[in-house]
Amino acid sequence: MRRIALRLTLFVVGLALLTGCATPVVESGLDARLRDLIETAGLTGDPARGRDLPEISDPVPQLGMQLFFTMALSGKQDAACVSCHHPYLGGGDAIPLSIGVDADQPELLGPGRTHPEGPLVPRNAPTTFNAGLWDRFLFHDGRVESLGKTPGANGADGYGIRTPDRPWGYPDVLAGPNLVVAQARFPVTSEEEMRGFDFGNGHGNGNEVRNALTRELLAEIIAAGAPSANWLPEFQRAFASEADAATLITFENIAYAIGEYERSQVFVETPWKAYFEGDVDALGEAAKRGALLFFQTPAEGGANCASCHSGDFFTDEQFHVLAVPQIGVGKDSGLYGDDDWGRALETHRDDDRYAFRTPTLLNVEVTAPYGHDGAYATLEAIVRHHLNPEAAVAAYAFDQLDPSIRVTNAVENTQRALGQWRRLRDLGYPTVTVLALDDGQVADLVAFLEALTDPCVKDRACLDAWVPGDGLADPDGRRLNATFSVLP
Ligand code: HEC
Ligand code: HEC
Secondary structure, three states: OHHHHHHHHHHHHHHHHHHOOOOOOOOOHHHHHHHHHHHHHOOOOOOOOOOOOOOOOOHHHHHHHHHHOEHHHOOOOOOOHHHOOEHHHOOEOOOOOOOOOOOOOOOEEOOOOOOOOOOOOOOOOOOOOOHHHOOOEEOOOOOEEEOOOOOOOOOOOOOOEEOOOOOOOOOOOOOOOOHHHHHOOOHHHOHHHHHOOOOOOOOOOOHHHHHHHHHHHHHHHHHHOOOOOOOHHHHHHHHOOOOOHHHHOOHHHHHHHHHHHHHOOOOOOOHHHHHHOOOHHHOOHHHHHHHHHHHOOHHHOOOOHHHOOOOOOOOOOOEEEOOOOOOOOOOOEOOOOOEOOEOHHHHOOHHHOOEEEOOOOOOHHHOOOEOOOOOEOOHHHHHHHHHOHHHHHHHOOHHHOOOOOOOOOHHHHHHHHHHHHHHHHHHOOOOOOOOOOOHHHHHHHHHHHHOOOOHHHHOHHHHHHHOOOOOOOOOOOOEOOOEEOOOO
C-alpha cells in the first residue's frame, strides 16, 4: 500500500508542477479513510494482476468468437451462446430469465425476446465478462467447481474440475484446462438453452451418455454443417495445424476456443482501478462515500458489503442466502418443482438451501437485472434488498412482473427462502445486516458500484473487438446477427 501512497503523492506533486499551481491538491479526509480501508482489505485494485489471459486478437479466441456466435451449435440451429451473453448487453441478456431455443424471434436479443411458453430457463444469465477471473466456482450454484481453488488459477491448478457430469467431489477428466472451458461444455446439453427438446432423443439414459452423444453430434453438425459450412480452415488457422476435420473439429477444441474467447473478455479498467493508480479524482465524492459504506463494518457505520463482495474481484466466491424473490419456472426443487434450492442442489445440505454464489460487482452497472433469477430491475432495488430482505420481499410486486414469467408458487417459495435466511442468521451464519441507511447513503453505494464499470463495456466501438465483423468468416451461414429492441 505504501506504493499507492507514494504514487498518489507523486501524482499530486506532478499535477501541481504541470499546472504551475502553488498549492498542491490536498487529499480529502475521505481519501485518507478510504486508503486505510483499502490497506486493511489488502486490495491491489487490479483483479487481473498476475493472470495468464488471452487477447481477443489471438487466433484461438477469434475462432471462439465465431463459435460463440453460431447457431449451428444448437439442436434446432436457432440459439447460440450469444443469444444470452451478448457483449452489447453487458455479456448477459438483459432479461430476468433467459430464453434459448424456440424463441419467437431467435435473433432478437434483450428486452422483447420472447418464448411462446415464457422463459423456460430457471435463472438469470450471468455475464461472461471477466469469466477468467473466477477461481472457485462457475454458475449460481457452483456446479462447475475447481477442486484446488488456487487463487489466480481460474481452475487451472492441476487438482481437477468437477462438473455436473461427475459425482460430487470428483474431477471430470474431460473438463478441459480451466473453469471457463469446463463450463462451455454444458449449455449445448441443456434442452432449454441450446440442445432443444427433440435433439439426441433415444440415445440411451443418463447424463453422461446423453452429453457424450450430444457432443459427438454437434461436432458432426459443424463438420458437415450447413451448405456453406467451411469450418476446417478456421480450426486449422486457430490451432496452427494442417490436421483434418476429424482431428481438429472435436467438441474439446470447440469448448476450448469458446472458453478462450470468453477469457479474453477482460474488463477491469475501472475508475476504481484508476484511483489505485494515483488518480484521486477518478472517483467522485459520492462514490468515495459509497466506498466507505461498502468496506466499513456496521460498528464503524458501514454496510459491510465487502464481507461477501471481497477482494479485487468483489466476491468471496462463496454461497449465501439472501432470499431474493424466487420467480420463474424454478429448478427442480420443492413440492411443485418450481422452487430453486441453489447450492443445496449440489451439496444436498439443508443449510445450503436457497444459497447462491456471491456475484462479482465489476461492471455490475451494465448487467441488470439482478439476482440469480433477475428479480430486481435496478441496482438501487437489489441494494435495498440487502439492507432489509424482509421489507424488500414484503414490498416486492410479484403481480407487476412480465406476465410470461411464471409465479405460480413464487410467493410461498420466496417465504421459504426468507425463513431460511432468518434461520441461518439466528444460527450465526454470516449474512446481510439489516440496516437503516438513508436515501443519500443508498445513492452513494450505487455511485460506488457504478465506479466499478470499465468504460469499454458501455462503448459499442470498444466492444466491437468481441463481436464478429464482416472481415471474419461466417463458416456455416448460421451466425446470429443480433437485433435489439432496446439497446442499453
Ligand atoms: C438460453 C440462454 C443461454 C445460452 C444459450 C447460454 N447461456 Fe450461459 N448461462 C445462462 C444462464 C441462465 C446461466 C446461469 C445458469 C445457472 O447458474 O444455473 C449461464 C451461465 C454461464 C456461465 C457461468 C458464468 C458465471 O459467472 O458463473 C458462462 C461462462 C456461460 N454461461 C457461458 C456460455 C457459453 C459458452 C454458452 C454457449 C456454449 C452459453 N453460455 C449459452 C444462459 C445461457
Ligand atoms: C452475506 C453476503 C453478502 C453481503 C454482506 C452483501 N452481498 Fe451483495 N450479494 C450476495 C449474494 C449471495 C448475491 C446474489 C443473490 C442471488 O443471486 O440471489 C448478491 C448480489 C448482489 C448484487 C447483484 C449482482 C448481480 O449481478 O446480480 C449487488 C449489486 C450487490 N450484491 C451489492 C451488495 C452491496 C452494495 C452490499 C452491501 C450493502 C452487499 N451486496 C452485501 C452476497 C452478499
